[in-house]
Amino acid sequence: MADKRTALFPVHQKLGAKLIPFGGWTMPVEYTGIAKEHTAVRTAAGLFDVSHMGEFEITGRQALDLVQYVTSNNAALLTDGQAQYSVLPTPEGTAVDDLLVYRYSQERFMLVVNAANIEKDFAWIQSQNRFDAQVVNISDETSLLALQGPRAAEILRSLTPISLENIRRYHFAFGPVLGIDATISRTGYTGEDGFELYFPAHHSATLWNGILAAAEPAGLLPAGLGARNTLRLEAKLLLYGNDLDETTPLLEAGLGWVVRLDRGEFIGRDSLVKQKSDGVRRKLVGFEMLGRDIARDHYPVYINGKEVSHVSSGSPSITLKKNIGLTYLPVEHSAIGTKIQVLVRGRACEAEVVPTPFYKRKDS
């Protein structure tokens, strides 16, 4: 099957983007260079087309009950106009996917899921729906642009009458941006302040071009999936398929904070109660290479000459000018300062467990 394309595919081509296959999609990996785009997001702003992400709308009298049953966080704590990070757990307490849950009203929610998992997640939620609620996959008709960086709010302010001061982190409003009705969400996957805009796909080029044209003087650059990955890794935001999957107990992944056991029945609850009471064997930690070598995804990880794990995500850190990564380590070897070795082309290279996130913005 040919890879899918977002509505902005021709626009990316015209901009000279390098296009790569990603999770069943052809997506821009970079426009002017990953390092330049990464730095733009840390110091000014970047604009990402992430329309490959999936959106499901859940409506009906028991919409909240369905969301509560299939997700691990407590969606009952959300007020209208609020969003939360959550997980779709398996009955075993691992992850079908990680996602954002948006509450428009008690009877209307939107779930935002990973591109590669759209069909799987949709079938899974449908199969668990024994409530008076409808699940509709609106991914194809919904576009998503992420405007991220310290100047994102200033840029967006000039394009919308909506008062952005009133949209706090993990909140959203609905209103026009450049005259196009959008869900304006103060969320992102970069570790910076920023917004994600959900809107009808046929307006994609208008919104993309309009934002770029208005914001170039502010230092905004179009940014691709390459920078998105280096940015999210510095902020230790997990990538499904690398750092998290159906084999990962959620508590090993450090996701205890989005597992709320103080509420009623939901999928995976019993397994998660057990994870919590038994404790975990492994833990996802961040490490820093001590030499120049770069740890890459899947490289083996050793402690005292014994292979104990692999790198789940590894990359140069553009901001920190170090080489960093994430790996699952046995709990007894996971303390900050623990020395590990990453096998790089047959050579054991020294690394050390460090505190995460690797990067934290100053005002957070």
Place this chain on the structure above:
Amino acid sequence: MNPEDLLYTKEHEWIRISGDTGTVGITDHAQSELGDIVFVELPKVGDKLAAGKSLGTIESVKAVSEIFCPVSGEIIEVNTPLVDAPETVNADPYGKGWLVRLRIENRPSEGLLSAKQYEEYVGQG
């Protein structure tokens, strides 16, 4: 835009042959495809390499790429400043971004492309 006086490989290396000495680098196309280069690993002076064998590794932010030796020979000089400034390969792939010089053991009789042939090859690729 690829210099006429160089020979090229299908793996996107170039070699400048002068007498029995060859200077090797990667092409402008290769550096552009790789993106921001952040790491260069090269052989040591005195290493003997056969044509087609690994000469070293270049890593960009996103990717790891192996470099192959266009001809057989012994390494006589390594562009060590690249270790601290790997981005030079992006900025000047045919100049300051050269990788190694070697004493050629066997003049290659075939397999290397002219600038024109290489451009046609890349265009097709």
